[in-house]
Amino acid sequence: GENVEQHPSTLSVQEGDSAVIKCTYSDSASNYFPWYKQELGKRPQLIIDIRSNVGEKKDQRIAVTLNKTAKHFSLHITETQPEDSAVYFCAASRGRNFGNEKLTFGTGTRLTIIP
Amino acid sequence: NAGVTQTPKFRVLKTGQSMTLLCAQDMNHEYMYWYRQDPGMGLRLIHYSVGEGTTAKGEVPDGYNVSRLKKQNFLLGLESAAPSQTSVYFCASSYGRSTNEKLFFGSGTQLSVL
Numbered sequence: 001g002e003n004v005e006q007h008p009s010t011l012s013v014q015e016g017d018s019a020v021i022k023c024t025y026s027d028s029a030s031n032y033f034p035w036y037k038q039e040l041g042k043r044p045q046l047i048i049d050i051r052s053n054v055g056e057k058k059d060q061r062i063a064v065t066l067n068k069t070a071k072h073f074s075l076h077i078t079e080t081q082p083e084d085s086a087v088y089f090c091a092a093s094r095g096r097n098f099g100n101e102k103l104t105f106g107t108g109t110r111l112t113i114i115p
Numbered sequence: 116n117a118g119v120t121q122t123p124k125f126r127v128l129k130t131g132q133s134m135t136l137l138c139a140q141d142m143n144h145e146y147m148y149w150y151r152q153d154p155g156m157g158l159r160l161i162h163y164s165v166g167e168g169t170t171a172k173g174e175v176p177d178g179y180n181v182s183r184l185k186k187q188n189f190l191l192g193l194e195s196a197a198p199s200q201t202s203v204y205f206c207a208s209s210y211g212r213s214t215n216e217k218l219f220f221g222s223g224t225q226l227s228v229l
Binding site for chain 2: 107
């Protein structure tokens with residue numbers, strides 16, 4: 001089955017700086033990679049996702065890049081703000097023909113933005 | 116819409132006690148899931164349901180049972196709680212089964228088993 005590794009487990013950055021979280025996956029057939037954000041005491045929420053037919057996707061200050069050859073994908077947050085402090089989870093699956101029960105999550109990264 | 120609602124939010128059990136966690140969604144979603152979240156282990160799927168009256172095992176089903184008698188509700192039961200089941204439990208739902216369909220999560224239940 002799929003194995004997703006996520007690094008680092010904790011990350012602290014100064015407000016205004018950039019943050020990068022990286023995930024590697026094992027199943028070369030995986031082609032859908034969502035990112036979920038979980039603020040302290042709140043529910044995880046999807047913030048961005050990418051499919052393997054694109055190498056990068058942006059949404060305002062967040063972006064995700066995908067390297068299928070190396071089997072890794074990364075979340076980039078620019079101009080970080082205090083509200084970016086949260087735990088971020090990456091995930092991987094084989095995509096639209098497979099159910100959410102096949103979604104494999106990474107172990108999470110706790111991002112702290114230092115004012 | 117309330118989205119996905121979980122009850123209770125917190126619970127402390129003694130080893131061997133039983134309890135049921137309730138998940139309710141008002142989005143008419145077909146698919147519902149129960150996850151547990153442990154430090155350093157991310158989200159792991161316990162059981163899931165692809166429709167009313169159906170359930171299936173996920174990655175870590177041992178020690179848990181589930182039921183989906185109504186489309187909007189998905190219950191997670193612990194028949195004889197063990198300390199290893201201390202965790203944060205999240206329910207989620209999705210409109211479709213495909214991983215293209217985003218998961219909507221509940222706010223979680225923090226369970227401690229002493």
